[in-house]
Structures are given as C-alpha cells and as structure tokens.
Amino acid sequence: MSIRIQEADFDLAAELAELRAGDPRIGALTSFVGFVRDINDGNSVSEMMLEHYPGMCEKALAEIVSAAKARWEIVGVRVIHRVGRLQPGDQVVLVAVTSAHRGAAFAACEFIMDYLKTRAPFWKRETTPNGAHWVDARESDDSAATRWTPDGHRQ
Amino acid sequence: MSIRIQEADFDLAAELAELRAGDPRIGALTSFVGFVRDINDGNSVSEMMLEHYPGMCEKALAEIVSAAKARWEIVGVRVIHRVGRLQPGDQVVLVAVTSAHRGAAFAACEFIMDYLKTRAPFWKRETTPNGAHWVDARESDDSAATRWTPDGHRQ
Amino acid sequence: MSVRILYFAGLREAFGCPGENLDLPAAVSNVGALRALLVAQGRDLLASAKNLRCAVNQEMAAADTPVADGDEVAFFPPVTGG
C-alpha cells in the first residue's frame, strides 16, 4: 500500500500507471479523485485551506486501508491527500484500488473514501465572500461510513 | 455523454482530463478500467478477441448512460469499450463519471459497469493452451445488475 | 415478408455466417415462431443453445415479440463484455 499526505499536487496518470505497473493479475482499476469546488453550500469559494494532524493522519489512513484489504481481495491501493492552500479546481484526494475483479475494486475504493471522510483527521477552512470559516462535518458522511457492515457488504 | 467503441487503445490520462475539462462544479471523478487478465478460471490466457453487435452496442450503452443520468446528478460520463484482438494486460473498457459529490459518481460508475456487463452486446473469445473458446456469462454479473433498485439504491 | 437475421459469437462461428435474409410465411409473426422455423431449416443450435438471447431491431426481445417486414432480428449468447 502507498499512503501519502503532501502539499504538492499529484499527477493522476502517473499514479495510476505506477499502481498498475503491468501486473497481469489485475483485471480492475477503480479510482476516485476529489476536487475543490467553486461553490459549497451555496457560497462561492475562493480558497480552501486543509489542516491535518501529522502522524495520526498516516496512522488512520493505514488502518482504513488495512481494513479494506481484510474485507476484499485487492492487489494494490494508493491514497494521496493534499494539505495546505488549495484553489477551486485543484485535486484534493486520490484513492485508487486494483484487484482481479471489479466488485472488490469498487467496494474497497468507496469504503476507503467513506472512512477517510469520517476517521482521518483533516479539516477544511474555506474562504468565501463572507470571510473564512471552518467547514462543518456532514451528517451524510457519517451515514455513508456506517452503512458498511463487518462482512464487507453495504446496508 | 461520450460513448465510443473502438479497436484502438485509449489514453486513460487524456480521457480523464478531457472529461473534467476544468469544470469547477465537479467535486468528484470516479473511473473504472478493466484489463485483460493473464489467467481466467484457472487457465492462462494468451489472447482475447472481442466481438460486438455494431449499432446495438452504441444504442445499449446510450440507454444505460441515460438511465444513470436519470437516477443520479452527474455532470459528465465517458464510456470506451475496445473490440478486436487484445493481449493480457491490455485495457478493455473505461467508464468514468464526474459529479458534484462522490456518492453519485461512485454509484453511477458502478451501475454503468454492471449493466454494460449484462446488457451491452459484446462477446469475448479467449485463447488458452486448450484452444480458443467463447467465455461463458457469469451468474455473478446478472446478480450485480439486478441489485440496483429503481430508486437508485443497491439491495 | 422478409427479415434480416444476424448471428453473433458462437452462433456465427458454428453457422459459418454472420446472418441471412429470410422470406417468412405469414404464420411466422413473432420471435418464437421465427426461431422454430430456423431450427426446422437446420439451425439446430438455436434450439439447444443455453440462454439464447434475441434482439429485434437492436432492442432485446422475448419469444412473443412481434416480427414485421424489414426487421433486423439477431440471435446471440448471453453477453460477456466489460
């Protein structure tokens, strides 16, 4: 597994190519990229600042990825999360999973995103015409994470 | 929407970049790529031939994408399916979806793949040490497609 | 009444042809009757094929789907793309 937290942008194509690395067992590659949107909850966003808890973030992400590997047969995982100052349109996060079959790749990728959203200590502060404020956690993110049952299915 | 059936390979990075095309409403990009594996059902595969029904394939894929657009709020969709002779490791199919939020992007991408697998008229013939044979449809693919209820949730 | 028949994958390979044009007797007005006619004409595989699928004018069809003059009727095994 490869987990990185960084200020720098990432090259999506290069990351996906590296993750595949010509392994002929791989039949499926599922990836998710999150971007800074220009509108959030009706306000236009001019800048996004991402703060994190160094050390705990890496630990939390490693635990989430391990949980996914225990539930599904996956070949490889790559997680990148950016921190610092970002602009609308910037890439924020990448989760990519390879596996023999598509079911495991889809499920593990979405599972990792759902848990990252509720368990990994990152916080967003967005700047709008009304000033800068910390983004509130979404109830929908909590319910997305709790729908995963211990046997790896979704409720 | 963009749907293509082609013999030529595709450039994953270029396809994803074009789909995004700097639209600042996009908060999520989910993509799936399927590859020819070197082993299928225990046999080593030296070549894969993909046949399709020209005309009906394009129609079936357009209907599947329209159904996804009716169920989820998505910004853009790209589907590419290759036909002809492929080798292990080759890219076979791409489904990529952009949307404001990740839930819709994940669901629509997996929905399109599930229906493509059971509704789009493509057939695979693989060459193994025992000769060439047409691949049997999987029961698991039918059940993957039928789990989608009319309201867009999964059973 | 004339229809265009198409075969794909294992059927195309077994029959050695991608399709055929057929003049239908008036009694043959749906997919089930057309299939029976083709079997009677020697296309045995259309009787024995597991889970045979049919499309009329590129839309999935069932045994009772009507067949009309000028239609394109395709027979094929369950799909395996993706």
Place this chain on the structure above:
Amino acid sequence: MSVRILYFAGLREAFGCPGENLDLPAAVSNVGALRALLVAQGRDLLASAKNLRCAVNQEMAAADTPVADGDEVAFFPPVTGG
C-alpha cells in the same frame, strides 16, 4: 504526571496556539476529567464545542479513555477532509 495537549482547526485558531504541556493532578486520569480541568483553566470552548473529538496517542478516544504520563492528547472538531 505530564501530558502534551494538541488543538486543531477551529480550536487551535480560537486558542491561538497548537497545544500546551500540562502537569496533571493525580485525580485526572481520563479524557473526561482532563477536559473538565482544561475548561476550568479557561478553555471554555472545550465545553461548548459541538461534537468535540479527542484522540489519545493518535487513536480516537472517549471520555473514559485513560490518560497516562507522557501521553499525547488531541482535541478537535469532527473531521472534514476528502
């Protein structure tokens, strides 16, 4: 007994500092008691913050999670990354 306290996001900003070192009286042996002590020392926001989260040594913790000498105890709002 001494612990390292960390604050993140809105808490860090409101307190104007990323954390503090604290000598704990023997009676303060879990997260709930530590939080009460900090509130008593003027960190009011730790009482009023909605859905305050806490981690001990970088693992999510609850009010009854023990706190021991040398621990790193972090307080922060619900996470909003991704």
